[in-house]
Amino acid sequence: MIPAPGRAPSALLPLTYLLTAAVAFVLAALAVPWLATDLAGHYYHPRILALTHITTLGWITLTIMGASYQIIPVVLERPIWSERLAWWQYGLFVAGVIGLVGHFFIAAWAGLLWSAGLIVLGTVGHLLNAALTVRGLRRWTFTARLVVLALTGFALTALFGAALGLDHVRKILPTGLFANLHAHVHLALLGWVLPMVIGVAARVYPMFLLVREPEGVGGAVQLWGLGLGVPATVVGLLFQSPLAAVGGVAVAAAVTAHIAWIVRMARTRKRPALDWGLRFALTGTAFLLPATTLGLALALDIVGGPRWAMAYAVLAFGGWASLTIVGMMLKIVPFLVWYRAYSPLVGHGAVPTLAQMSWPRVEGVAFALLATGMGALAVAVGAGKVAWIRAVGIVIAVGTIAFATTLARVFHHLLPCRLGGISVARPSVTP
Amino acid sequence: MADRCECGHHAVGIAPAALAAIPDTRRLHLDVREDLRRGDAPFAKIMATVNMLGVDQALEVRAPFEPVPLYTVLAKLSLSHWTEAREADDWSVWFYRDPAAPAEAPGGVASAARAPERTVTLDVRGLEPPQPMVLVLQRLETLGQNEKLEIIHSRRPVFLYPQLEGRGFVYETDEPEPGVVRIVIRRGTV
Numbered sequence: 001m002i003p004a005p006g007r008a009p010s011a012l013l014p015l016t017y018l019l020t021a022a023v024a025f026v027l028a029a030l031a032v033p034w035l036a037t038d039l040a041g042h043y044y045h046p047r048i049l050a051l052t053h054i055t056t057l058g059w060i061t062l063t064i065m066g067a068s069y070q071i072i073p074v075v076l077e078r079p080i081w082s083e084r085l086a087w088w089q090y091g092l093f094v095a096g097v098i099g100l101v102g103h104f105f106i107a108a109w110a111g112l113l114w115s116a117g118l119i120v121l122g123t124v125g126h127l128l129n130a131a132l133t134v135r136g137l138r139r140w141t142f143t144a145r146l147v148v149l150a151l152t153g154f155a156l157t158a159l160f161g162a163a164l165g166l167d168h169v170r171k172i173l174p175t176g177l178f179a180n181l182h183a184h185v186h187l188a189l190l191g192w193v194l195p196m197v198i199g200v201a202a203r204v205y206p207m208f209l210l211v212r213e214p215e216g217v218g219g220a221v222q223l224w225g226l227g228l229g230v231p232a233t234v235v236g237l238l239f240q241s242p243l244a245a246v247g248g249v250a251v252a253a254a255v256t257a258h259i260a261w262i263v264r265m266a267r268t269r270k271r272p273a274l275d276w277g278l279r280f281a282l283t284g285t286a287f288l289l290p291a292t293t294l295g296l297a298l299a300l301d302i303v304g305g306p307r308w309a310m311a312y313a314v315l316a317f318g319g320w321a322s323l324t325i326v327g328m329m330l331k332i333v334p335f336l337v338w339y340r341a342y343s344p345l346v347g348h349g350a351v352p353t354l355a356q357m358s359w360p361r362v363e364g365v366a367f368a369l370l371a372t373g374m375g376a377l378a379v380a381v382g383a384g385k386v387a388w389i390r391a392v393g394i395v396i397a398v399g400t401i402a403f404a405t406t407l408a409r410v411f412h413h414l415l416p417c418r419l420g421g422i423s424v425a426r427p428s429v430t431p
Numbered sequence: 432m433a434d435r436c437e438c439g440h441h442a443v444g445i446a447p448a449a450l451a452a453i454p455d456t457r458r459l460h461l462d463v464r465e466d467l468r469r470g471d472a473p474f475a476k477i478m479a480t481v482n483m484l485g486v487d488q489a490l491e492v493r494a495p496f497e498p499v500p501l502y503t504v505l506a507k508l509s510l511s512h513w514t515e516a517r518e519a520d521d522w523s524v525w526f527y528r529d530p531a532a533p534a535e536a537p538g539g540v541a542s543a544a545r546a547p548e549r550t551v552t553l554d555v556r557g558l559e560p561p562q563p564m565v566l567v568l569q570r571l572e573t574l575g576q577n578e579k580l581e582i583i584h585s586r587r588p589v590f591l592y593p594q595l596e597g598r599g600f601v602y603e604t605d606e607p608e609p610g611v612v613r614i615v616i617r618r619g620t621v
Binding site: 073074078079115120207208210213270271272314338343344346347348350353354375414 | 559
């Protein structure tokens with residue numbers, strides 16, 4: 001059954017996901033200075049795996065899932081299939097992430113199995129919901145195609161992750177440990193996060209930058225670059241074949257076309273000034289340049305080893321993905337809170353604007369600390385210097401707390417006491 | 432410096448008589464240049480000020496660009512405008528009531544004299560969320576029984592539909608051309 005078009009999209013559902021994701025981001029950031037010694041070593045370390053998964057699953061994936069429940073109705077112009085299923089999925093997924101991160105942290109491999117099982121169940125719930133939402137979609141736009149590509153990547157990442165967990169207990173995968181690990185990471189990064197961000201950006205950035213939606217050959221380059229490049233990269237990494245380099249070049253072409261679209265949108269925007277959310281998102285896009293260059297250098301064996309790999313992971317997950325997500329959260333969360341708290345009051349009385357709900361000064365502090373911190377962390381882990389990692393980790397932790405503070409300020413508009421006595425500043429008018 | 436008027440009713444360079452007749456003490460000034468430079472959307476602030484505007488008052492809006500979308504919106508509230516470009520990034524637009532101005536069909540859409548239903552058109556393309564929703568819901572509050580509101584949008588406003596239903600409005604949506612969504616809203620029958 002396809003839901004009726006007029007059904008109200010829930011604001012509470014995506015907000016719950018996004019709030020949980022923000023908590024995971026704060027925990028991950030606080031862990032960076034604490035794990036400085038481990039971060040200066042090899043990436044195959046239980047605590048580094050814990051940090052990686054709280055970032056990729058707790059922060060990035062939960063954010064994408066939550067944002068999907070706000071953005072899918074907007075970009076696909078239809079409500080999600082089942083909010084009840086989305087709530088069940090939330091519980092399963094969060095319990096799974098807590099179990100996974102906890103067991104990675106204490107290096108209890110056997111406990112990873114049930115955690116991975118819960119994550120797979122939560123993932124199946126999300127995929128089912130998404131598949132039934134897009135079922136019968138008549139207009140397969142660029143965004144819709146990339147969302148489906150991303151969901152396919154997500155399904156394969158979760159299955160591969162569960163297989164990796166099982167492989168620790170009983171050897172089931174024919175390929176080597178590091179080959180599996182590299183393939184799993186790239187399936188998540190290039191097969192899940194990248195197409196989702198690229199697809200949604202093509203529809204959402206024009207809304208915020210006030211420009212026409214991008215079109216042209218760049219869309220085909222992105223679609224085919226990812227559609228062919230990601231499987232080639234993952235298979236190439238699994239079997240340690242030159243296919244990984246070929247796939248890497250195709251993905252790099254897709255990323256380049258995506259960057260070109262973003263640059264064009266930013267240059268032709270009608271919006272006169274960029275708010276901090278957009279600055280975060282555009283800075284995140286800028287991180288794609290060093291991340292892609294380094295990824296390509298790794299794929300082509302120009303550079304190698306754990307230090308370069310760690311720097312690459314920080315640039316991709318910390319610089320590009322995290323800064324982009326922070327930026328989008330600064331746009332999405334105020335809208336959802338405003339919608340839930342104030343949309344019924346519009347036309348009946350004064351309601352605050354999104355700008356009045358935000359806290360630009362603290363957002364600016366978060367931007368300065370996180371943008372410089374992520375770049376510096378890539379250098380620090382690349383150099384393997386414990387003191388540098390600890391110092392930069394503190395900068396990132398403070399920046400993350402500043403970001404969380406701005407979100408808390410927005411969320412407080414949902415408090416009943418706040419809604420009971422809305423106070424909106426009158427515009428200052430000089431006679 | 433150049434003066435111009437989008438509506439074409441007034442001579443270039445000279446303030447229209449109805450505006451010139453309004454004394455300084457009855458003129459309000461709202462400068463939104465800093466808001467826009469910060470990236471804040473000043474629409475709600477402008478509308479709040481317009482709602483306070485007396486029939487014998489004029490409002491000057493200072494903006495870093497010509498705020499063309501405002502003309503249509505405020506024309507529906509029977510406000511004429513007169514625009515002065517002080518600098519390339521400093522525009523001054525006066526909104527005032529002109530008794531001599533021809534009655535404009537709401538929304539700038541000509542409606543037939545004998546038409547039983549008047550169409551009010553709002554073009555909300557190019558506005559950042561949630562401004563389209565705010566604009567539409569505010570306009571609906573003054574929608575007459577014989578009026579329908581036609582929204583020109585760049586996408587289906589899925590967050591607006593439940594608000595319309597909750598307020599007793601009925602609506603139809605179509606796409607007259609690619610990338611353009613039209614929503615026609617009427618008061619629901621009791």
